[in-house]
Amino acid sequence: MKEKVGLIYNASRKENFELIDKIEKFLHSKGISTWHGKTGVEKTDWEFLKESLDFAIVLGGDGTLLGASRILAPKGIPMFGVNTGHLGFLTEGRPGNILELIEKILSNEYRIEERAMLCGYILSSDPLNSEQGPMFALNDIIISRGTNYKMIHMTLNVDDKPVADYIADGLIISTPTGSTAYALSAGGAVMDPGIHGIEIVPICAHSLTNRPHIVADNRILTITFNKQHEGTILQIDGQETFTINNGRKVRISRAAHTVKLLRLLGDESEFYWTIRKKFHWGSLAK
Incomplete structure (x- = not known):
C-alpha cells in the first residue's frame, strides 16, 4: 500500500501546474498524501528532503529526471518519469494517460529498473x-x-x-x-x-x-x-x-547506490524499443 508520493516538477514550465493538480487530486482520492519538490526556479528546498516517500513522480524532460536522480537515488526512492519536455528518453509516461499509468503503479503492475x-x-x-x-x-x-x-x-x-x-x-x-x-x-x-x-x-x-x-x-x-x-x-x-x-x-x-526507475510492464519500457522509437536506431533509410 502506497502512503506518500513525491511530486517533482519543473516549475519554469507553467503547463506542469495543471497536471500536478490533476495528479494530486487523484492520489488524495486514494488516501495517499503527497509532497512537492520544484525545480527550474532560483531556490529549491527538495534537496533537503527528509520525508519517506514510496516513490516520486517526476514531471519534465530528461534534464528534470537527471536532477531528481542525484537527490532521490542516495535515499533509495524510486522515480516514475513523465515526459512534458522534448525527447523524454529516460521518462516513462506521457501526460495524456497519466492517471491510468499511476493506477497501474498503485496496483503493483511495474518493475524496478536499476541504473548505475x-x-x-x-x-x-x-x-x-x-x-x-x-x-x-x-x-x-x-x-x-x-x-x-x-x-x-x-x-x-x-x-x-x-x-x-x-x-x-x-x-x-x-x-x-x-x-x-x-x-x-x-x-x-x-x-x-x-x-x-x-x-x-x-x-x-x-x-x-x-x-x-x-x-x-x-x-x-x-x-x-x-x-x-x-x-x-x-x-x-x-x-x-x-x-x-x-x-x-x-x-x-x-x-x-543506483537510480531506481519505475517501469510499467510492456514493450514500451524496454531499452531497445525506446532507442528504436526515439533515435530510429538500426532503421534502414527510406
Whole structure:
C-alpha cells in the first residue's frame, strides 16, 4: 500500500501546474498524501528532503529526471518519469494517460529498473586543501576546457595504472545510461543499460590513437593534468559545474547506490524499443 508520493516538477514550465493538480487530486482520492519538490526556479528546498516517500513522480524532460536522480537515488526512492519536455528518453509516461499509468503503479503492475551512477571527486595534492565531492551523475561526468582556447593535457589511470595520455578538448566519463547522450555525439558506443561498465570518450582528441573504450565499473579512474589548465571545468550531467584548479586531479568510480526507475510492464519500457522509437536506431533509410 502506497502512503506518500513525491511530486517533482519543473516549475519554469507553467503547463506542469495543471497536471500536478490533476495528479494530486487523484492520489488524495486514494488516501495517499503527497509532497512537492520544484525545480527550474532560483531556490529549491527538495534537496533537503527528509520525508519517506514510496516513490516520486517526476514531471519534465530528461534534464528534470537527471536532477531528481542525484537527490532521490542516495535515499533509495524510486522515480516514475513523465515526459512534458522534448525527447523524454529516460521518462516513462506521457501526460495524456497519466492517471491510468499511476493506477497501474498503485496496483503493483511495474518493475524496478536499476541504473548505475558515477561518483566523482576533485582531489588536491595539498593536504591542507579539502577535496570536492562526492558528486553523483546518472549520465556522465565531463572534463572540459570550458572557455579556455587551449587543449587539455591529461593522463588517465585505471586502478593507479597509466592507460592513456590525451591532448583534447575534454573527456567524457559515461555510465551505460549516458552512452546515448553526449558520449554518443562524441563517437562513443551505445551501451546496454545492464552492462557493468564505464565508457571513456575523448572530446576532439589531437591523436589518431585515442579512441573511446569501456572499462569494468569496479575500476577506479583517476585523471591527472600534465600542464597548467586554468579554466578547466568538471560538469555533472551537464547541470552542475565545478572548477578544476591547477594541481588538482579527478577521481571517478561507480557510486554505491543506483537510480531506481519505475517501469510499467510492456514493450514500451524496454531499452531497445525506446532507442528504436526515439533515435530510429538500426532503421534502414527510406
